[in-house]
Amino acid sequence: MTRTAFDRTEMVRRMCAAVDGGDAEAFGAWFASDATYVFGNHEPLAGRDAVVAATAGAAGALPWVRHVIDQIVEVGDQLFCRFTIETESPDGKPLALPCVTVIWMSGDQIVDYRVHMDVSPAMA
Numbered sequence: 483m484t485r486t487a488f489d490r491t492e493m494v495r496r497m498c499a500a501v502d503g504g505d506a507e508a509f510g511a512w513f514a515s516d517a518t519y520v521f522g523n524h525e526p527l528a529g530r531d532a533v534v535a536a537t538a539g540a541a542g543a544l545p546w547v548r549h550v551i552d553q554i555v556e557v558g559d560q561l562f563c564r565f566t567i568e569t570e571s572p573d574g575k576p577l578a579l580p581c582v583t584v585i586w587m588s589g590d591q592i593v594d595y596r597v598h599m600d601v602s603p604a605m606a
């Protein structure tokens with residue numbers, strides 16, 4: 483079954499809630515078993531298991547994270563998502579980091595996920 487625009491928007495909301503809640507398995511459940519995932523200029527990850535492991539690791543690197551969904555646009559089998567990622571710097575200052583994610587779907591599964599974001603202010 484192919485998801486409708488409403489369903490895909492809800493998928494993004496659930497994915498954000500999973501990451502914000504530290505549930506890497508729930509986040510990864512949306513990915514095809516052979517999906518690719520690229521964060522910034524890092525090497526691509528291949529497969530759902532790699533996505534889950536990377537998500538769990540990233541969650542542990544930040545004190546907390548909250549995705550604010552600014553915009554979701556669906557064009558064919560692609561979703562263009564603009565977020566503000568709220569967290570804090572290592573010295574405790576609040577951060578609001580811009581992020582754009584491009585998601586390619588095949589039916590109801592993610593086959594390619596690309597995050598365009600500079601996370602370095604949260605690591606400095």
